Amino acid sequence: MKSLFISLIAGSLFLIGFPWSFGQNGEIFQKIKNPLIVIKKRERTLEVFDGERLVKTYKIALGFTSEGDK
Numbered sequence: 001m002k003s004l005f006i007s008l009i010a011g012s013l014f015l016i017g018f019p020w021s022f023g024q025n026g027e028i029f030q031k032i033k034n035p036l037i038v039i040k041k042r043e044r045t046l047e048v049f050d051g052e053r054l055v056k057t058y059k060i061a062l063g064f065t066s067e068g069d070k
Contacts, residue, residue: 003061003062003063004060004062004063007046007060007061007062008039008046011037011046011058011060012037032048032050032055033050033051034049034050034051035048035049035050036048036049036050036051037049039060041062044059044060044061044062045057045058045059045060046058046059046060
């Protein structure tokens with residue numbers, strides 16, 4: 001559970017902070033108007049959508065026992 005929580009926090013911070021880290025004049029590289037984050041435990045992925053359009057897929061770690069509630 002700790003790994004999933006840490007992964008989610010790290011992923012969220014990355015998504016929030018990354019564009020401003022490297023953009024000029026505080027510009028965002030890609031504006032997402034309708035963000036949605038989907039976590040698929042079985043596939044061990046985190047997917048970022050803009051509405052229905054898939055923007056990016058990330059691999060995540062869930063530990064040895066990924067079955068059941070987290």
